[in-house]
Amino acid sequence: MDCRQVQDAALRSTVARLAAAHPFYREHWAGVDLAAVRGIDDLPLLPLTTKAMFTAEPERFRLEPDGSPERQLWDIAYTSGSTSAPAPIYQSAYDFHAILAAQVRMAEIRGMHGEDRIANLYPLTPQPHGAWTRANHAAAVLGATVVCGMSGTSPWFGVTRRLPEVADLLVATRPTVLWGVPSYVRRVVDEVTRRGGTLPDVRMLAISGEAVTPAMAAQLAQLLAAAGAPDVVISNSLGASELQYGLVECVAGAGFHNPVPELLHIDAVDDDGLPVPPGTAGALTMTHLDRHGTVLVRYLLGDRVEVAHDACPHCGRLGGRVVAHHGRSGRSLKIKGQLVDTTVLEAAIAAVPGVADHRAVVRLLDPADPLSGDELVVQVCGSSPPDRVAAAVKLATRVTPAVEFTTADALFPADERMKPRRFVDERPALESRT
Template sequence: MPLRETRDAALRATVARLAASHPFYRDFWSQVDLSRVRGIDDLPLLPLTTKAMFTADPEAFRLEPDGSPERQLWDVAYTSGSTSAPAPIYQSAYDFHAILFAQVRMAEIRGMRGDDRIANLYPLTPQPHGAWTRANHAAAVLGATVVCGMSGASPWFDVTRRLPEVADLLVATRPTVLWGVPSYVRRVVDEVIRRGGTLPDVRMLAISGEAVTPAMAAQLAELLAAAGAPQVVISNSLGASELQYGLVECVAGAGFHNPVPELLHLDAVDEDGLPVPPGSPGAFVMTHLGRQGTVLVRYLLGDRVEVDHGPCPHCGRLGGRVVAHHGRSSRSLKIKGQLVDTTVLESTVAAVPGVADHRSVVRLRDLHDPLSGDELVVQVAPLPSFSADRVVEAVKLATRVTPAVEVTTADSLFPPDERMKPRRFVDERSESR
């Protein structure tokens, strides 16, 4: 069956299933004529679902169990957003097998192989999170070997490793793939070099969780070359907890491919919820096709993107690609009288040579005077080549705001519950006023 017909049939089955057994959509769609939703083109007939709706009552987004094997609970993962309490995402047995299938497709697209030795450098988190668990599941379904760095934190037991221990583990196990958050991967590789070790077999960095600019990618490649791995593919991906897998590149700059279009639909929409024309940015929406646990339809992920539904010019795949990512929605705010895009601020600091990790904080100059001026502080965990002047110059050029720079340690920048998705910009003014 052609892909379009497969997707249309999957959407019709999903809508019928949700109307009968999904607590949220059964009510949310009560005034919608669902008989008119016959395929993907009819999705705009359904209202958009916001993240606030989901996090307010995540239990209502789980299909009611019906005794079938497809809906039996397999595992639970939690979102990692910093603006609300973690929300559970339920995987049924069907969903988990679909995740394994998606991991196979992701590996095919990005070039990961069964003979790879994967170093899972995602942190262990207090709640189960998709990144750490799914990297292990990917290795299992590929037949690859995996070693877990086990950074992060446990509030109950001493089961994690410090940075020097992770670096020594990688040197001893000689991985071919480093998989994790780019800022932490950079810290680990730098620690390997600092301790006199090498990583000669690394051929790929599989990174997600943070935006990676070309300048950051060049820094990572340069660092790996210094660690003895001169030919490294940097495979970026775009993920979301609600997906439980990632959108990946076939080659750098080709766009983030939907690996399983028969299970997921992606689009960019305008303020009225209608798909935007090709080449135009819009709000990023996703629709699950076939899930049996937590199910989301026309769900706003909170990003602004451009989506191309044509074949990829490099690999020919269909199914939708995110070809441009314009950051999170509503990321601009006034600092010292200037309108600053915090996404630009974050990428600017990350691209400065010598910055191992970072966080930017805007606060009042005088905490006791709510009318005092703003102050932008860039907190940096440095590499040996760090220069505070370079940070000041880069930020001033990008934002027209001159920052103060504070040097600190990487471990002190983020509390344990932010290690998976670091909050790189904090506005403390609302807490003071």
């Protein structure tokens, strides 16, 4: 049976299961002829599911327990909560074993193996989050050694480590893989070298959680070379809390592969929810094909991407891969009278050669006067001239910013954050600004 036949059979089973026991889709699919959904090609017959729908009622996206082992609760992870309150994602026992299988496939694709010594540099978060948790589970199923940096926040017992302690731990344990958010990985490696340490055994960076610009990749390679690791593979991935695993590259530039097409279908769709032609950007959707806890169908992840369904020319894998990423659906707001898409703003800054890291801040000219004018301040670290940064931002947004040069430590002093906040609006909330 080929890949598409496996997916078609799994989708038919899932649709039947959800129609019987999924509180949200029983209602959302009212009036849909579910008997006509015979395979992946029929997915457009089902309406799209938005992130707002899920985060508003996450409990209604969990299959009703029926006493079977497949639906017994194993664990709960939460979304990062960057745009809303964290929403629970329920893993049944079946789902957790599937996540382990996905981690094995991810490792095969990116070249990670059981002989590796993995440094888990994701932060410990107040609520369980997939990044820190699943990196440890990946090491377990691979038979690899893992050491946890344990940055993050522990509001109750203070069991986390600060940056210098994490750096010393890595020097002592000599990892071969550094796994985490790229901006924090960079800070750790920089701290190692500043403290006179080395990381001679590192052969791979397994990174996810934020876009990696060419400048950031070059800086990571340079820092690792200075730390005694001159030949390191940077293995990028595209992750989502709703997946509990990631789409990964076999080689740089080959696209982010779906590691388990028997469990997941991905596609890019237009504004009407129809798949776009190859080479065309659309909204990234995911459909769980074989889950028993939280289940999402035709779910909009918020990314603008191009998806290819042919065999990868490098590794030959099928199952869909994201071959181009055009950013995330942004939030538009007024800055200095101009309507600005924050996604466009962040992309414009990141694309400037020499910008290693950045943050955009909107603040009032007079903090004491909430009705005063505002200003856009772009804070960057790197080597790009400030006029080049300002020109790129003005071209993309029609707003001329002030540019401040600073350090990564000053930009993101709270290294416990899962993802750096690259846009901060310090103004009082006003309806006229949205």
